[in-house]
Amino acid sequence: MYLECPADLHVHTCLSPCASDEMIPINILNMADLLGTKILGICDHNSAGNVEAMLKLAQDYDILVIPGIEVQSVEEVHLLCLFENIDQVLELQEYVYGALPSIKNNPQYFGHQWLVDERGNILGEEDRMLVTSISLTVDEVAAKVHELQGIIIPAHVDRKHFSIIGQLGFIPDNLSIDAIEFSRAISPEDFKSNFKHLLNYPLITSSDAHSLQEMVYQKTCFLLKELSFKEILMALRGLEGRKVLIRD
Amino acid sequence: MKLSEVQNRLGLKLVTKITNLDRDVAGGYASDLLSWVMAHAKENDIWITIQSHQNIVAVASLLNLAAIIVAEGANIDDSTIQKAEQENIPIYSSDKSIYELCGILYNLLPGE
Numbered sequence: 301m302y303l304e305c306p307a308d309l310h311v312h313t314c315l316s317p318c319a320s321d322e323m324i325p326i327n328i329l330n331m332a333d334l335l336g337t338k339i340l341g342i343c344d345h346n347s348a349g350n351v352e353a354m355l356k357l358a359q360d361y362d363i364l365v366i367p368g369i370e371v372q373s374v375e376e377v378h379l380l381c382l383f384e385n386i387d388q389v390l391e392l393q394e395y396v397y398g399a400l401p402s403i404k405n406n407p408q409y410f411g412h413q414w415l416v417d418e419r420g421n422i423l424g425e426e427d428r429m430l431v432t433s434i435s436l437t438v439d440e441v442a443a444k445v446h447e448l449q450g451i452i453i454p455a456h457v458d459r460k461h462f463s464i465i466g467q468l469g470f471i472p473d474n475l476s477i478d479a480i481e482f483s484r485a486i487s488p489e490d491f492k493s494n495f496k497h498l499l500n501y502p503l504i505t506s507s508d509a510h511s512l513q514e515m516v517y518q519k520t521c522f523l524l525k526e527l528s529f530k531e532i533l534m535a536l537r538g539l540e541g542r543k544v545l546i547r548d
Numbered sequence: 549m550k551l552s553e554v555q556n557r558l559g560l561k562l563v564t565k566i567t568n569l570d571r572d573v574a575g576g577y578a579s580d581l582l583s584w585v586m587a588h589a590k591e592n593d594i595w596i597t598i599q600s601h602q603n604i605v606a607v608a609s610l611l612n613l614a615a616i617i618v619a620e621g622a623n624i625d626d627s628t629i630q631k632a633e634q635e636n637i638p639i640y641s642s643d644k645s646i647y648e649l650c651g652i653l654y655n656l657l658p659g660e
Contacts, residue, residue: 375601376580437601437625460583468603469582 302523302541307532308332309341309366310380310455310481310506311515313350314420317411317431319510324420325350325357331512332363338527339363341506343370343380345430346396348389349415355386357418364527370455371396372431373438378455378462380481380506381445384529388448395444399434438464442476451533452476456483456508457498458491471498479504479536479544484517488546502536503546519547549573549657551614551638554594557656558649560617560640563629567638573614576653578646582607589613596649602628609635619646 311328312319332340340363342354351367358365367389368382383389404427405413413426436444438454445452454464454471457480464471464480471477479502482491492499507517523543524531535542551569555562562569574592579585580599589595589611596617597604605628608616615638618624624641632639642649 375599439601439627461581466581466583467599468601469586469607470603472601472603472606 302525302543303338303527305338305522305524305527306336306518307339307341307504307520307522308337308507308509308515308518309339309368309382309453309504309520310343310370310508311340312344312370312508312510313342313354314412314414314416315344315347315350315426315430316510317345317405317407317413319344319411320512321412321414322512323510324416325353325418326420327512328354328515329357329361329363331515333361335515335518337363337515337518339366339522339532341366341368341380341382343368343382345370346372346400346432346434347426347428347430348393349426351389352386353416353418364529366529366532369393369396371441372433372462373441374433374435375438375467376433376462377438377464377467379438379441380453380455381441381450382453383448383450388450391448392444392450395436396434397428399436400428400430401432401435403429403432405429438468439475446476451478451536453479453481453504455481456485458482458486458495471501477501478533481506483508484514488519488548502538502544504544505546521545521547551594554653554656555640558617558642558644558652560642562638563624563641564632564637564639566633567636569638571614573657575657576650577613578650586610594653596646596653598622598646600624600628602631604628605631605635605637605639608637613637615640617642617649619644619649
């Protein structure tokens, strides 16, 4: 009655300077296809530059690509921001670019930020430094994402750095978020016993893959009526039988 | 040393209005990772940070810190200031760097 949809909502492309050059749309989609992943969130650091190529190629696969950005707030908190369509993610990108410091990336130290087409042909290189904090707060980013009807999920909350827990100590009550993500560095069992105070939020866990090999981590599964962004939102809210499950 | 004296010697600007300044400062602590501060700062420390999210107030309140100094002219949200006034946690602003503030403070406070 419900479709079981394995999901990985946090995958980087070769636009992220820290990601491998092999993270081009065709490789990512073929890997997801092999793994049986049905929902793929594309979240590069502070940019959605390769999302369009991902969406274009995804039409040839039975995979729902979710346009996203992993925003780094002024507090150095990483936030997955996911949307139904490209226009929404590009609007967030504009908001983020307006708040990035005017520093240029140095590929020698940080790595290349490749903009590519579906097959990985290089279209250009993003020269803004993407792996840095924007000047907006967690609360401001959350408000913007919700204004654009998106989903906001604090990333890898179990990590000491670049996580809402590491940077801010705890999740403020008045912050509106749709779920929390834990990393593959901790087992679901250990997460549930070490972070009991966070279990009232819907949980996901993602690969945060920067290479194809890392995509093998696959433990989140959505139960949906059909493969769509709206259904994912319903599952995160536990509406009408839709669910999100974490496999051990 | 009294908080008001630390304020004068460091040239700090008080941004909260209705907080109690009549308290002693036992030591100083500097970090921007709130989870780390929660685990390591001590009661009656004055805490120097560039983090200005409202959660700094909760951390200071939890540990009973003497006050917070938001260094390097970092912007402080109104929501943070309001929360600090509710919780009676003085917040200061300074244009000095964390390094400078720590240096001056270290020489002001008697060693343990």
